[in-house]
Amino acid sequence: MEEEVKAPVPEQEEYVINMGPQHPSTHGVLRLVVSLRGEIVRNVEPHIGYIHRGIEKMCESIAYPQIIHLTDRMDYLSAHINNEAVCLTVEKALGIEVSDRVKVIRTILSELTRIQSHQLFWATFGMDLGGLTCFFYGLRDREMVLDIFEETCGGRMIVSYNCPGGLMNDIHPNFQKRTKEFIKYFRETLPEYDRLLTGNVIFQERLKNIGTVTREQAIAWGLTGPVGRASGFSCDVRKHNPYSAYDRVTFNEILYNEGDSFHRYKVRMDEMWESMNIIEQLIDNIPEGSYAEKMKPVIKLPEGEYFQSVETARGELGVYIVSDGNKNPYRVKFRSPNFVHLAPLNLMSKGAKIADLVAINGSLDLIIPDIDR
Amino acid sequence: MNSFTGYFRGIFNGLRSLLQGLGVTGKYFFKPGTTVTQQYPDNRKDLKMFDMFKGEVIMPHNDKNEHKCTGCGICEINCPNGSIEIISATIVNEDGRKQRIIDKHIYHLGMCTFCGLCIKACPSKAIEFGQEFEHAVFDRRKLTKVLNQPGSKIMKGVE
Numbered sequence: 001m002e003e004e005v006k007a008p009v010p011e012q013e014e015y016v017i018n019m020g021p022q023h024p025s026t027h028g029v030l031r032l033v034v035s036l037r038g039e040i041v042r043n044v045e046p047h048i049g050y051i052h053r054g055i056e057k058m059c060e061s062i063a064y065p066q067i068i069h070l071t072d073r074m075d076y077l078s079a080h081i082n083n084e085a086v087c088l089t090v091e092k093a094l095g096i097e098v099s100d101r102v103k104v105i106r107t108i109l110s111e112l113t114r115i116q117s118h119q120l121f122w123a124t125f126g127m128d129l130g131g132l133t134c135f136f137y138g139l140r141d142r143e144m145v146l147d148i149f150e151e152t153c154g155g156r157m158i159v160s161y162n163c164p165g166g167l168m169n170d171i172h173p174n175f176q177k178r179t180k181e182f183i184k185y186f187r188e189t190l191p192e193y194d195r196l197l198t199g200n201v202i203f204q205e206r207l208k209n210i211g212t213v214t215r216e217q218a219i220a221w222g223l224t225g226p227v228g229r230a231s232g233f234s235c236d237v238r239k240h241n242p243y244s245a246y247d248r249v250t251f252n253e254i255l256y257n258e259g260d261s262f263h264r265y266k267v268r269m270d271e272m273w274e275s276m277n278i279i280e281q282l283i284d285n286i287p288e289g290s291y292a293e294k295m296k297p298v299i300k301l302p303e304g305e306y307f308q309s310v311e312t313a314r315g316e317l318g319v320y321i322v323s324d325g326n327k328n329p330y331r332v333k334f335r336s337p338n339f340v341h342l343a344p345l346n347l348m349s350k351g352a353k354i355a356d357l358v359a360i361n362g363s364l365d366l367i368i369p370d371i372d373r
Numbered sequence: 374m375n376s377f378t379g380y381f382r383g384i385f386n387g388l389r390s391l392l393q394g395l396g397v398t399g400k401y402f403f404k405p406g407t408t409v410t411q412q413y414p415d416n417r418k419d420l421k422m423f424d425m426f427k428g429e430v431i432m433p434h435n436d437k438n439e440h441k442c443t444g445c446g447i448c449e450i451n452c453p454n455g456s457i458e459i460i461s462a463t464i465v466n467e468d469g470r471k472q473r474i475i476d477k478h479i480y481h482l483g484m485c486t487f488c489g490l491c492i493k494a495c496p497s498k499a500i501e502f503g504q505e506f507e508h509a510v511f512d513r514r515k516l517t518k519v520l521n522q523p524g525s526k527i528m529k530g531v532e
Contacts, residue, residue: 066453069488133398140409147423154427154502160488168489172425196397201387297494 014042021050025128025358028368032345032357039353044346052372059332064090064299065163067332072158074336075370077117078312080153081110083162088243089308089319090164093301100245101289102166104282107245108179109149109161110310111275115186116145117313118268118275121365125265126197128362129206134197141189144182148175164299166292179283183276190272198269207262211348211360214259221344225315225337226267227364231259237311249281261363268365298327314338314365338370422504427487430457430480431503432520439528440521442499444475448491456485475521482508483516497531 019032026032029050035043055074059067064086071082084106091098123138146156152172153161161168197203213223218231228235236253238246254270256263301323309318315337322331341364349357401407411420422428434440444461462476478500492500500520510516 062453065490066451066488069453069486069490143409150426151423152425154423154425154489155487158487160486163493168493169425172423192397196394199390200394201390 013037019357025361026368027124027366030342030366030368030371032361034354034357036354039355041349041352041354041357044349044357046342046345048342048368048371050372051369053369055373056332056334059329061328063327064301064329067329068162068164069158069160071334072160073369074334074373075312075314075317075338075367076157077120077367078113078314078317079157080106080113080149080159080161081310081312082317083160084110084244085308085310085312085317085319087162087164088310089306089321090299090301092308093304093306093321093323094164094299096165096293096295098166098293099289099291100287101291102293103245104286105167105171105291106162107249108279108282108286109153109159110244111278112145112148112179114275114313115272116142118272119145121268121313122193122197125362125365126203128358129203131197131200131203134193137193137196141186144178144185148178148182151175151178163292163295165295166290168292170291171286176283176286179279183280183283186272187276190269193269198266204262206356206359207265207363208260210261210352210356211363212258212260213344213348215257217344217347218259221347222340223315223344224340225311225313226254226271227264227315227341229254230256230263230267232257235316237309237316241309243308243310245282246278249278251278261359264363264365300325300327301329309335312337314367314370315341334373336370336373338366338368339373342366342371422506424504425502426504426506427489427502428505429482429503429508430485430491430500430520431505432478432500434522434525435528438522438525440499440525441497441528441531442475442478442521443497443527443531444473444478445496447494447496448500451490451494453488453490454484454486456481457491474527478520480518480520481516482518483513499531 014035014037016033016035019034020026021029021031031047031050033045033047034041055070058070067086068083071086072079074082119138119142123135123142126134126138149159150156152175153159213231215232218228218233223231223233224235232255234253234255239253251274254267254274256267301321303323303325306321306323307318309316316335317337318335320333320335321329324330345360345364349360352360432440432442444459446459446461449457449459458479459475460477460479461473463471463473466472489502492502508516
């Protein structure tokens with residue numbers, strides 16, 4: 001990969017350039033200090049903190065139901081799954097068992113969230129690599145999922161639909177009809193994505209064997225989600241530690257062994273099929289029951305430490321709450337997947353071309369507000 | 374010889390993959406019925422948001438200019454970022470007893486994160502979400518709103 005560069009730069013000298021914080025392909029305010037020799041990347045140093053809002057610290061001064069609206073704003077593309085993570089932790093601490101209806105609705109909405117997140121990944125990944133058509137087609141189909149969210153939850157991206165003990169309100173009567181329509185439509189449209197981008201020779205040439213991570217490296221760096229599974233690390237929380245209604249559905253964990261950018265993309269494309277399978281198994285038989293358990297007006301967690309992890313669209317999100325028995329948590333820690341995925345960027349892109357850095361960065365599907373929190 | 378055929382096979386497969394992609398875009402190019410673009414500022418008249426859409430917090434009044442807010446302040450406690458301020462007053466009602474009523478229900482739209490906790494917590498269902506979404510103003514002071522209309526009273530039977 002590394003070639004002799006015929007440049008008038010002396011052997012030891014490196015050209016240091018800032019990629020970001022305002023760069024279209026870093027998808028947010030991420031600053032990468034890139035050391036270059038010619039066109040070859042020698043070192044990448046991520047500088048984070050441009051969108052740090054102190055969410056973990058803010059959580060310490062507000063009550064448990066109020067934390068949920070802050071988690072929307074971490075990984076805004078998996079907002080619903082983030083909400084669910086906090087709710088599951090609080091419910092676990094209080095020993096509340098939510099009704100089957102809540103579990104099934106949460107699972108369906110989580111999978112819809114995963115689909116829309118991967119659709120946006122497909123759209124922006126294609127755009128990063130020079131295919132602007134993908135952006136239009138991806139957002140066109142994502143709109144259908146956002147309409148489902150808007151009708152039931154009231155928000156399009158920032159849903160705030162979960163609350164400890166259940167859901168904010170019951171699902172809209174049109175929810176099942178719309179979801180089925182979307183699945184029917186998207187089953188026909190998803191092969192188009194493959195024809196347009198996956199098979200494209202330019203796209204494949206730019207991704208295959210770029211940014212390879214072995215299985216051992218993936219485990220050592222703690223990579224989860226599609227990034228870890230592309231390297232053959234079986235890490236799906238839905239499979240290994242099922243929460244909500246994942247124990248009553250059958251689905252495959254997508255695993256590839258190559259670990260390059262192309263297979264990180266492939267995992268996400270295949271996961272959309274699996275998500276549709278999960279939704280189809282649940283959508284017709286949503287059990288009857290209450291949409292929310294009766295909770296006390298002021299929720300106080302018993303003293304202790306509580307942890308729950310969920311599988312967001314990007315990987316494992318862990319919520320760790322230390323409670324001292326008050327209505328506010330003593331300490332909240334979010335183990336966010338994007339922060340972990342940013343760390344091995346230097347490892348992946350060392351020796352690659354600067355254009356490959358864009359491809360690698362895109363294939364990690366980083367959400368910057370989730371890195372900084 | 375092997376690399377020679379491989380070279381041409383590469384060109385052939387590459388061209389085929391590009392043509393497949395062009396086929397997808399061509400399909401939509403010649404079928405304009407599949408476009409989904411909304412002509413936004415022009416379709417304002419028949420653009421209807423979903424009932425659940427969280428546009429802004431409103432306080433519905435009936436035709437006698439009455440609302441349901443008792444001024445209890447539960448929405449203010451539930452708001453995570455202080456978007457709601459309740460200024461209450463005490464009056465003497467017809468029975469001669471002192472009663473706490475709402476003077477001003479101040480809502481800072483610019484600070485609101487639309488989490489919906491105030492509406493979920495309200496015991497008398499006095500506030501709800503409106504469907505208005507065009508909130509842009511030139512002066513940020515206009516984002517501070519008083520939700521109860523001037524001269525409004527509490528509806529009879531709401532405690």
